[in-house]
Amino acid sequence: MEGFPVIVKTLFGLESVLAQEMEALGLQNVKILNRAVRFEGTMDDIYLSNLSLRTALNILVPIDEFEAFDEQELYYNIKMIPWFDYLEVDQTFSISATTSSDTFKHSKYVSLKSKDAIVDKFRDKFDQRPSVDTQNPDIEINIHIYNNKVTVSLDSTGPSLDRRGYRLSKNEAPINEVLAAGILLTSEVKNHSVIYDPMCGSGTFSIEAAMIVTNTAPGLNRSFSFQNWSNYEPEVFEAIKNGLIEKQTAPTAKILARDTDRKALDITAENAERANMDEFISLKQEDFFESVPVDSAGIIILNPPYGERLNPQKIEEFYKSIGDVLKQKYLGHEMWIISSNFNGLRALGLKPTSKKVLFNGSLECKLQKYEMYEGSRRAFN
Numbered sequence: 358m359e360g361f362p363v364i365v366k367t368l369f370g371l372e373s374v375l376a377q378e379m380e381a382l383g384l385q386n387v388k389i390l391n392r393a394v395r396f397e398g399t400m401d402d403i404y405l406s407n408l409s410l411r412t413a414l415n416i417l418v419p420i421d422e423f424e425a426f427d428e429q430e431l432y433y434n435i436k437m438i439p440w441f442d443y444l445e446v447d448q449t450f451s452i453s454a455t456t457s458s459d460t461f462k463h464s465k466y467v468s469l470k471s472k473d474a475i476v477d478k479f480r481d482k483f484d485q486r487p488s489v490d491t492q493n494p495d496i497e498i499n500i501h502i503y504n505n506k507v508t509v510s511l512d513s514t515g516p517s518l519d520r521r522g523y524r525l526s527k528n529e530a531p532i533n534e535v536l537a538a539g540i541l542l543t544s545e546v547k548n549h550s551v552i553y554d555p556m557c558g559s560g561t562f563s564i565e566a567a568m569i570v571t572n573t574a575p576g577l578n579r580s581f582s583f584q585n586w587s588n589y590e591p592e593v594f595e596a597i598k599n600g601l602i603e604k605q606t607a608p609t610a611k612i613l614a615r616d617t618d619r620k621a622l623d624i625t626a627e628n629a630e631r632a633n634m635d636e637f638i639s640l641k642q643e644d645f646f647e648s649v650p651v652d653s654a655g656i657i658i659l660n661p662p663y664g665e666r667l668n669p670q671k672i673e674e675f676y677k678s679i680g681d682v683l684k685q686k687y688l689g690h691e692m693w694i695i696s697s698n699f700n701g702l703r704a705l706g707l708k709p710t711s712k713k714v715l716f717n718g719s720l721e722c723k724l725q726k727y728e729m730y731e732g733s734r735r736a737f738n
């Protein structure tokens with residue numbers, strides 16, 4: 358089958374990690390865009406990428422591209438798309454729009470106008486129309502307008518891929534699954550035999566790490582919008598899914614999830630069980646400041662409180678104590694920390710060996726790496 362262009366959306370800062378994942382999957386003509394990566398592929402690739410990509414949010418298949426300089430042109434061009442190939446009258450649909458344009462300033466209005474065009478096309482022919490369902494639609498349509506260029510895509514994913522299906526319970530400030538996976542892939546956790554998540558909260562890092570070190574595809578426990586498409590081939594999808602299940606391995610690392618909060622650990626346990634990763638994660642109630650390393654080397658992945666509700670001096674002391682514990686006890690380890698509290702990061706009193714800007718929700722954060730290696734003492738000021 359001939360390849361068609363596919364746009365894989367991701368979070369700011371994770372484009373190159375996603376591109377590497379895509380190349381490792383064997384996808385063709387991978388090209389980095391802004392908060393997205395493009396490839397050319399087939400429906401099999403759509404199935405495989407939705408099941409496998411840890412740092413993808415939504416996988417879009419463009420079906421039309423045109424220029425529009427006013428709302429009539431938008432309406433007309435949307436109506437011209439052969440919608441009967443993609444949507445049936447008894448199916449539900451939803452439209453999401455993103456706009457960066459002087460002509461089309463309001464994405465809600467673009468969605469509304471496009472919905473009218475689709476509905477009118479069906480009414481003209483069948484005297485009936487498909488219904489809009491914003492909660493659980495069969496078919497999801499994405500409209501992207503940049504200046505006057507309109508790209509209309511089918512969203513093959515549905516609810517974004519961070520919804521792996523394992524996190525029903527949340528503790529405070531959970532990190533997005535895609536962001537957590539992006540951090541773990543950036544830090545190459547796979548090269549370590551001990552992965553330590555000392556402030557695990559609802560366990561996102563530990564569960565994502567367990568999936569990485571057992572080569573478990575993140576999308577095995579959920580459904581996708583392409584399963585409602587008229588060209589969906591369930592046998593092909595099942596074969597691809599079973600192929601991925603066969604590639605699961607024994608874990609290559611010990612994963613330690615710790616937190617002072619008993620409730621957080623209970624939530625981690627529930628989530629890990631739902632993800633089928635519970636047997637690979639060791640859980641213990643422990644204060645990081647009282648902890649002792651289980652091995653002479655390992656990687657620490659830390660998403661500490663950012664202290665938005667604490668007094669600044671208190672939170673800086675908290676970060677300083679983290680730095681002290683690392684210096685005193687964790688020689689031989691490396692640590693990756695994500696935080697929006699830049700004063701806190703400075704208060705660690707350690708020298709980062711790499712820095713990257715990422716967003717945790719709307720919060721601008723830094724992901725910093727520290728190497729506490731004996732001899733080189735690289736991390737110490």
Ligand SMILES: C[S@@+](CC[C@H](N)C(=O)[O-])C[C@H]1O[C@@H](n2cnc3c(N)ncnc32)[C@H](O)[C@@H]1O
Nearest residue numbers: 531532556557558559561616617618644645660
């Ligand atoms: C921002 S949350 C982590 C969120 C987590 N990454 C997730 O996805 O749910 C910070 C966590 O640090 C824990 N914590 C705070 N101080 C701690 C300490 N001294 N030792 C261990 N855990 C601590 C809190 O209980 C909280 O669960």
